[in-house]
Amino acid sequence: MTMADFSFDNSYARDLAGMYVAQRPAAVAAPRLLRLNTALAEELGLDPVALAPVAAEVFSGAHLPEGAEPIAQAYAGHQFGGFSTQLGDGRALLLGEVIDSHGARRDIALKGSGRTPFSRGGDGLAAVGPVLREYLIGEAMAALGVPTTRALAAVATGGQVWRDSGALPGAVLTRVASSHLRVGTFQFFAARGQADMVQRLADYAMARHDPELRGAERPYLAFFDAVVARQARLIAQWMGLGFIHGVMNTDNMTISGETIDYGPCAFMEAYAPGTVFSSIDRQGRYAYGNQPAILGWNLARLAETLLPLFDADEKTAVDLANARLEGIAALYQAEWLAVMRGKLGLAGEDAGDAALAEGFLAALTGTDFTRGFGALADAVRDPGRLHGLFGDRAALERWLPQWQARLAPDAPARIRAANPIYIPRNQRVEEALSAAEAGDMAPFERLLAVITDPYTERPGLEAYALPAPEAFADTFRTFCGT
Structure with missing residues (x-):
């Protein structure tokens, strides 16, 4: 079989030994390509024509392209406020990294590719519905201008995945990210008292995402400031779109400032700050209106891991960190106001x-x-x-x-540029995913075409701009998909 050329350059595997476990994807029964993101493939420097004949095998993990080094990354995390010292890639594998057409380094990872040493009793698999949800919402966010991980491909495995609802058709998602570094990655090593590993990780993250900061007077503090700025801007964008992530655990908060993990996410329709969709968020910790406060809470957890790097003197390090943390609310408010000024014209x-x-x-x-x-x-x-x-x-x-x-004099134009006509309406998403699970991808394709051009009003698409009936909205819940 001829494989497309990925030209992998795997810096994480090469530079961060001890921060991952090598692992091969699980075997799949009968891989079938559901969708290949050809535009993203081209952006990554890949040839969609060469990929097409082998996409099902490559993006299910059945065949590894030359240069791939599949690894499960280690990380910890606060989940709904409780700390787990070991989480890690329980159903995901980083295949490797490529340099895209803009010269940026991008991760290519499989999600739903089987058990790893971090699976914690899970099967490591994914179902068609959650895989296509992540594809759909990630592409919508990209079209809305929100930093996000994206789907390169979705492949049905031909096998079944067992969940509380019964047997579901299995699938694997190929996810692309600027990196998969998380707050929880730093927490994993800090919790073990491995200060040298935290510093190695910080040096790697800085070189990858903020190389200009290496010459700063306090480079690690400057790095923390950069992460804060990216995350404040990201959450402000979420709030401006009515987006509810649903599971803002520290292992789902990226150093790059990209949205990651579209499990229980949804877009709010009727405005209410207390809106929660996630079935597991029983206390409303990650409700729409709480997202800015969780931003600060999560960043405080990152600051804790970096304290020894801020200054050798513990009191000085704590003072520096507290000064930064006290400024997060004002920084977020400035980002949110910038969003609101655009939306209001x-x-x-x-x-x-x-x-x-x-x-x-x-x-x-x-x-x-x-x-x-x-x-x-x-x-x-x-x-x-x-x-x-x-x-x-x-x-x-x-x-x-x-x-x-x-x-503003040009207020109508400003408002139209800042406010989408089409978002992934919850009822439309559920309809598309249900059809796809039954083997019909047409509703998914139609919805994808609508939401990836969200600011252009088009005749015949009026139904895609309408909220769901109250009977649907009152009972709608989302699930993690694990």
């Missing part, structure tokens, strides 16, 4: 913009988040366009004059 910056944005959200309560913001483009000239959407007309009427006084 505001001119410049004003001290009252935070109150203006909060006022709109208060009026938006119970109204569809995406449609409510999107309607503002037409409301610039005709405020009456909002009346049919908003339940709290009195709050809206009080807010409108304040908003109109702050509008």
